[in-house]
Amino acid sequence: MSLIEITEVKKRFGSNEVLKGINLDVDPGEVIAIIGKSGSGKSTLLRCINGLETIDEGSISVAGAQLLPDELHLKALRLKVGMIFQQFNLFPHLTAGRNVMLSQMVVKKTPAADAEAMARKMLERVGLAQKFDAYPDQLSGGQQQRVAIARALAMQPIALLCDEITSALDPELVNEVLAVVKELASEGMTLLMVTHEMRFARDVCSRVVFMHQGRVHEIGPPEAVFSSPQTPELQQFLGVL
């Protein structure tokens, strides 16, 4: 059984239909790259999976549980699926360590000592053990993004959604974040990432999804998608890149 099942999902903003019937099944441990032009609906799809947007039609289920737009179901879903954003979105008033501890304590009611131990472990995992007491504005963009990853991991999700997580970074900081993601992939974490890093997609991902005008336009293993694109849209997309 697939871990994430997306069936005929449609999403409209007013009269603008952004997702026009998306079908996608993700197996446990898969690493999926989502590519496509700006405005093709990549972010919207990830945000729907995380319940940040409500879908108009179709269904999304994660580990057998349906995504329903009420507080209780949403919370259950979000405990299973973590999300990393382009703009990091760390809580600026909390230290890196506290950022990682907060949701464990208020959502899962983990005792402070345990939450702290987990936070230290996760920061260690992203290579930032020594930054526990640093505030976000004292960290570089790459470090902030790694804290955001640690923060999501501390909730022990079964899948992570990453929306262009290196796009806001200076070029020299991109690799430190990608290295962490690669590490996660090799440990078996299920990943759905919107990315413009084609080389990374080719090296790490099990499948590549090309989105075009709100649909999954082409999908397949990276060799196939990158080496022999079938549709003119994908050919053009890869060509202009």
Add this chain to the structure above:
Amino acid sequence: MNDFTTWDIVRNLLLAARWTIVLSLVSFMGGGIVAGILLFLRIGSSRAGRIFVQGYVELFQGTPLLMQLFLAFFGLGLFGVNVPAWLAAGLALILWSAAFLTEIWRGCVESIVRGQWEASSSLGMGYVQQMRHVILPQALRIAVPPTVGFSVQVVKGTALTSIIGFVELSKAGTIVTNATFQPFTVYGLVALIYFCLCWPLSKSSQILERKLNVAHRNH
């Protein structure tokens, strides 16, 4: 019969200034409490609550404080009781301050970027948890300078309560003027005392604001 020394004038004014301070504190704190409640209605999910607070703010920011004082004074009088001026003054100033503080604080809450809401949502937090742990702590920090700045408006606003007969600094100024026939000196001194009350508040608001901006630039 002009046997008032300048010292007499100053002493009388300073004694009355105590009531300006007390009324300012009561109005500011009372207004803060009411504003806290209004703020929750304003940013909450109930449509009726939002519209009510919008109307409230529109009403209190769209009419003169002096009229609000009159209406409080004579409005409470309609209940047949003899209304002491301090009660009407306190009531009107609290409601008036609340309207302005609600607007100031709403601006602060709304200035917290959407990403903070989304990140905390994606971590599984509910509305109350987000407010309590993520949004309000940040909003509070940026709310401090404009809130301190508004306290100056409250202190100055208390001057109008003299018109409904509350004896504070301005009223004392009028009384002393009538006794001494030295309006230039007396009102000059009254202004000076107000300045001494308000200027430190204005200044600290500015300094806090600057500090906050510097902190923000480090991002």
Add this chain to the structure above:
Amino acid sequence: MVYAFDYDWIAQYWPVLLKGTAITVELTLVGGVLGVALGVACAWARAYGPTWLQGIVAAYVELIRNTPFLIQLFFIFFGLPALGVRMGELEAANLAMVVNLGAYSCEIVRAGLQATPRGQFEAGASLGMSRLQTFWYVVLIPSLQRIWPALSSQIVIVMLGSAAVSQIAAEDLTFAANFIQSRSFRAFESYFVATLIYLLLAILLRQLLRGIGWTLFPKRAAL
């Protein structure tokens, strides 16, 4: 006893209310125009004037912003005659409003000026504009556009604050309400009606200022 609200009697007082409203409007117009002009002049002086002038303007602004309007009014009307400066209620009211708004708008305009990049000024100068022309076209107009909302709400605040001029017997809307309540002994209704008129004035004034903003600064995209 149940208090009976009754507004029929107010009909006979409409002329009084209208006259008071007219004076409040007049005070606001004069105060608004001259006050903003004074504010712009002061902002200019603080930014580009000689040091001594900067000091004077700074003191003026701080003094006005940190004292109540009512006291400024009393000082002008009751205090200044001691120096031989005598004026009528309306002149005093007008002066107080101009002085008051001048200080606030100085600060608002100044914030707008500070947000104008220094390079703009030099660019203007390099195009052969005079100092004043550069200030007017390159610095002031874009700044005013930026701070117009803040300036507008300050003008509304000053209009509402003008209720205090009734205390020096300037015959504005509040004065009219005082007069009516002393005749009719219906205090609450008198002030209630006046309050509604103020509310209406505030709404209209806001619309007017928004309209002025659109006409003065048609091209929003320029910034």
